[in-house]
Amino acid sequence: MIRHSVIPLLMLLAAASHQAGAALLPYPVDDQAAPALSLPDLGGTQHSLSAYRGNLVLVNFWATWCAPCLIEMPGMQRLLSAMKDRPFTILAVNVKESKATVWRFKNMLKANFPALLDSDGAATEAWEVQFYPTSFLIDSAGNIRYTAYGMIDWDSDETRQVIEQLMPDSKAVIHETNARP
Numbered sequence: 001m002i003r004h005s006v007i008p009l010l011m012l013l014a015a016a017s018h019q020a021g022a023a024l025l026p027y028p029v030d031d032q033a034a035p036a037l038s039l040p041d042l043g044g045t046q047h048s049l050s051a052y053r054g055n056l057v058l059v060n061f062w063a064t065w066c067a068p069c070l071i072e073m074p075g076m077q078r079l080l081s082a083m084k085d086r087p088f089t090i091l092a093v094n095v096k097e098s099k100a101t102v103w104r105f106k107n108m109l110k111a112n113f114p115a116l117l118d119s120d121g122a123a124t125e126a127w128e129v130q131f132y133p134t135s136f137l138i139d140s141a142g143n144i145r146y147t148a149y150g151m152i153d154w155d156s157d158e159t160r161q162v163i164e165q166l167m168p169d170s171k172a173v174i175h176e177t178n179a180r181p
Contacts, residue, residue, distance in 0.1 A: 022149055025148065059135065068150060074110075076092070077110065079163070086167060093116045102117065134147070146162060
């Protein structure tokens with residue numbers, strides 16, 4: 001019972017202390033291929049980053065004990081909904097927690113993007129993640145283009161503009177906009 005009342009309190013405190021949030025930063029190495037990533041989701045289906053080639057992919061490393069991680073997830077869900085029918089996906093990599101714990105929090109947050117289980121932490125180590133949340137934007141060619149260390153406001157105009165510029169279909173959208181009289 002105490003646990004259910006502590007979680008909202010932690011989320012509120014983290015929100016107050018992280019109002020500004022982190023920013024998407026250009027990755028310092030041009031054309032840096034993303035490390036391999038192949039992990040099971042909560043249903044046991046294997047997800048491989050290479051299978052999403054041609055899409056823009058947000059890879060987010062998180063944990064249920066990380067309040068900023070939980071606070072940013074509804075924004076990630078809104079971003080995914082806004083990109084419906086576009087070549088975009090989110091892979092949320094949970095680090096070293098049980099399937100039951102991850103399932104409970106994913107349902108509580110009403111997130112419908114894949115929650116991948118990095119049970120032994122090998123993927124987290126390969127991606128050199130030092131703290132949570134850490135996010136990477138992977139372009140359609142499989143290269144890391146942007147990273148964020150800390151909670152991101154996925155609803156901000158600046159963040160959405162970066163994402164839109166990386167979208168594989170953005171030229172088509174811009175062309176249609178310019179073609180109007």
